[in-house]
Amino acid sequence: MLEALERSSAGVATAVRQLTFPVEIEQVFREFRCAEMATLAKDGTPLAWPVVGFYRPERGCFVTTTSIALPQKAYNIRRDGKVSLLYSDPTASGLVQAPIVLVQGDATVSRDVLTWNDDLRDLVATLAVRQPSSNDNSKGRFMQWLMDWYYMRLVISVVPRRVRYWADGDFTRPAREIEVFHVG
């Protein structure tokens, strides 16, 4: 049976809950180019957008970011932090018959507008390779002026509370649940 463990760091007063998932699930989190992130609009409608997400097991969460030019999902999360991340499109991941994974959890958004930190460095580096056309955004002074809004970002952290998956990406079969233990 697939199982996820959420561990607390031994000996640390403010325990960081680390995440561990089976290898094939972690591959999905790392290799899928995007996930569909659903947040709750003001009227309660769940609205999904494709996002580039990062699996941060050592921090016990998933991280994504959004430009302040596209702040709607951040506004939604500030109103209600309930979100879901669906990893359902394996295009370009290199994975064959990968599972589809649904993560539901609680999100928070950074208050500050950030232009550089470890998460943003990873975003920039990842997109440089996975989305080569985005490299034009920073080439030359004109493009840097035109596209500066793209690099003014809010960081969104999602702590998972429920994770389910469909083996082999087969939605005709029932979803299986991966237990997330809350320790400490």
Place this chain on the structure above:
Amino acid sequence: MWAEIVKKAATFESGVLSGIDAEGYPCSVRCAPVPDDGAQILRCEVSVGIELRPGPASLLCHSHNEQLWDLRSLNVRGTLERDAQGWFLRPTAIIPEMAATNPIGMIRAVVQLRRTAANYLKKRNLPAPAIPWKELVAAKEEAIARGRAAASSSRSGNRSIGGLR
């Protein structure tokens, strides 16, 4: 609106239906929506074991190519309902997409995005933050070089775990 939804949805193999579960969390599933022209609804088969509640919902269809480009999407708001045949979405609105298909559209989109970003800062009385272009460009170049080295290594027979990358 209905004709536009049907026309655009037909260009995608599947979509992501998002509803609410019993605990109030968004819950998304991938499905192949089937239009019912008479009722102007999209029928969606929802996987066994997924507990959606009737109510507000949306359908996102999107795609990208191997280079994470040629981005296309359709996002439809509506209500999730159920009858004897199963779940369906009754569309109420199409959410406008930012993707531009021509240079004029691209300029309009960027102008709009710049305006939204400026308003975000203005409302909070924040100065425009400086972008660390030097670090940013260096991080990109380093990642690209690393990617090339990894590809070269892979071609020479050193594969990553499972050979999946």
